[in-house]
Amino acid sequence: MTANDVLHALGEAADTGNVIQSWNDSQALLPKGPLAPLREANWRAWREVCTFGDEVDGPLARTAAKIAGNEALRRLFWHLYWRLLLSPTAQPIADWPKLEKVLGEEGGVFYLLAALAVVPRIEANYARLGFPLANAHFTCQQVRHFCDDNYRRGNQGRIGLYDSNINWLRNYTERRYVRLGRLEYWLDPTPQNYTVFRHRRTGRVVALAAPGQRFDADGYLHTDSARYREGEGWTTTFALDETSATGYLLDPRGMGLDRQVTLSLADWECVLKKGDPVLQMHIPSGGGMGPEACRDSLLEARDFFRQYCPNEPVRAVTCASWIFSNLLETILPEDANLNCFLRELYLEPRPASGNDGLWFVFLQRGPIDFATAPRETSLQRRILAFLEAGGHWRHGGMFILFDDLDRYGSQVYRGGWSPDLPELRG
Ligand SMILES: CC(C)(COP(=O)(O)OP(=O)(O)OC[C@H]1O[C@@H](n2cnc3c(N)ncnc32)[C@H](O)[C@@H]1OP(=O)(O)O)[C@@H](O)C(=O)NCCC(=O)NCCS
Numbered sequence: 001m002t003a004n005d006v007l008h009a010l011g012e013a014a015d016t017g018n019v020i021q022s023w024n025d026s027q028a029l030l031p032k033g034p035l036a037p038l039r040e041a042n043w044r045a046w047r048e049v050c051t052f053g054d055e056v057d058g059p060l061a062r063t064a065a066k067i068a069g070n071e072a073l074r075r076l077f078w079h080l081y082w083r084l085l086l087s088p089t090a091q092p093i094a095d096w097p098k099l100e101k102v103l104g105e106e107g108g109v110f111y112l113l114a115a116l117a118v119v120p121r122i123e124a125n126y127a128r129l130g131f132p133l134a135n136a137h138f139t140c141q142q143v144r145h146f147c148d149d150n151y152r153r154g155n156q157g158r159i160g161l162y163d164s165n166i167n168w169l170r171n172y173t174e175r176r177y178v179r180l181g182r183l184e185y186w187l188d189p190t191p192q193n194y195t196v197f198r199h200r201r202t203g204r205v206v207a208l209a210a211p212g213q214r215f216d217a218d219g220y221l222h223t224d225s226a227r228y229r230e231g232e233g234w235t236t237t238f239a240l241d242e243t244s245a246t247g248y249l250l251d252p253r254g255m256g257l258d259r260q261v262t263l264s265l266a267d268w269e270c271v272l273k274k275g276d277p278v279l280q281m282h283i284p285s286g287g288g289m290g291p292e293a294c295r296d297s298l299l300e301a302r303d304f305f306r307q308y309c310p311n312e313p314v315r316a317v318t319c320a321s322w323i324f325s326n327l328l329e330t331i332l333p334e335d336a337n338l339n340c341f342l343r344e345l346y347l348e349p350r351p352a353s354g355n356d357g358l359w360f361v362f363l364q365r366g367p368i369d370f371a372t373a374p375r376e377t378s379l380q381r382r383i384l385a386f387l388e389a390g391g392h393w394r395h396g397g398m399f400i401l402f403d404d405l406d407r408y409g410s411q412v413y414r415g416g417w418s419p420d421l422p423e424l425r426g
Pocket of ligand 1: 284337379
């Protein structure tokens with residue numbers, strides 16, 4: 001059967017999403033017997049590891065039986081499983097069918113069954129890396145979070161997974177990627193091009209912007225050049241040699257400054273630059289981002305990677321997200337969990353498109369539709385009020401250095417900050 005034969009048999013339109021991609025490759029490997037993720041002993045064990053309760057057993061059992069008993073559905077399921085977890089290179093699925101004609105309201109369970117099969121793949125990756133099995137299993141709970149916090153929220157409480165979430169799972173099977181407490185971390189060289197220095201005597205930290213960035217008059221970056229006004233703002237340069245670094249300051253509160261400085265390397269040590277290994281942080285859904293949870297997770301991450309990746313000179317945690325937009329400091333109450341977090345970090349601006357990351361809050365792609373956007377939570381209502389008043393949304397980035405974690409809670413980067421720091425006077 002071709003991909004379109006299968007889609008036709010399932011009552012779906014020809015050429016739906018990117019189903020056709022690598023179809024022949026997966027079908028050539030289609031097992032004759034039962035597919036592993038459909039075996040009850042497997043999915044039951046895996047859903048327990050992922051911390052699902054037994055209320056999901058009914059939908060999982062029904063859907064597994066329907067897939068096994070329908071040749072077209074079985075072929076499509078194998079194709080999904082192979083693309084997600086078995087193919088030699090990542091093959092993200094996009095805009096796949098909801099399968100309502102064949103599975104009714106349980107179409108999302110088709111995707112969940114494939115997602116649960118991530119469990120043995122994560123276990124194998126962690127065994128290869130020498131990470132403990134307990135950490136593998138703790139990380140696996142993300143499948144349930146994707147289901148409970150995202151899919152159920154957008155689908156009247158039904159179980160399932162969104163394709164954008166399901167694709168993410170492969171990272172856990174290939175990378176040095178682990179959930180520790182409230183947050184997740186991925187060890188990789190930083191692709192970011194800002195450079196961070198610490199004053200050798202006072203310990204003060206400053207970051208200098210990447211070269212060639214066009215800032216607007218307020219110190220922000222945009223993906224759409226129309227957002228810049230002619231004659232306003234500045235474009236950065238950066239130079240580093242054996243004795244000094246010259247570049248444009250980044251304010252730890254999350255904006256660029258039209259202020260060029262030269263740092264003598266006799267006084268300042270370069271502590272983070274492009275390509276250095278960092279822990280890229282990811283923020284799983286689920287609330288509870290209180291100060292202690294954030295601090296404890298960061299400390300656990302420092303200890304974990306020092307123990308299990310001792311040859312990697314990691315010095316920092318970095319992240320980019322809507323969560324690091326300094327707009328939140330005007331949108332949310334001062335004592336909101338996210339604002340407490342922001343005050344502990346060195347924020348840095350990222351090129352903003354106007355709706356970066358808002359999917360995670362509204363589960364809507366593209367520009368927010370004010371007529372249909374959910375207003376169920378205070379977070380949603382406050383962001384919508386900002387947007388409806390004509391506010392331009394932006395996301396942001398952050399870093400925190402391992403050496404500063406022991407002072408978490410003291411606003412180490414912002415405390416006493418000024419663009420006229422004594423350390424910058426030379
Ligand atoms: C948004 C988030 C970081 C908030 O953490 P937090 O500030 O500790 O959240 P709280 O538990 O204190 O909740 C604060 C409010 O936000 C709401 N909220 C939390 N997560 C939400 C989400 N993803 N979407 C919409 N509202 C959310 C809560 O319901 C609560 O609203 P209420 O006052 O009406 O009860 C986190 O809960 C989350 O789930 N984020 C989704 C994942 C994400 O965006 N990751 C980054 C990807 S780039």
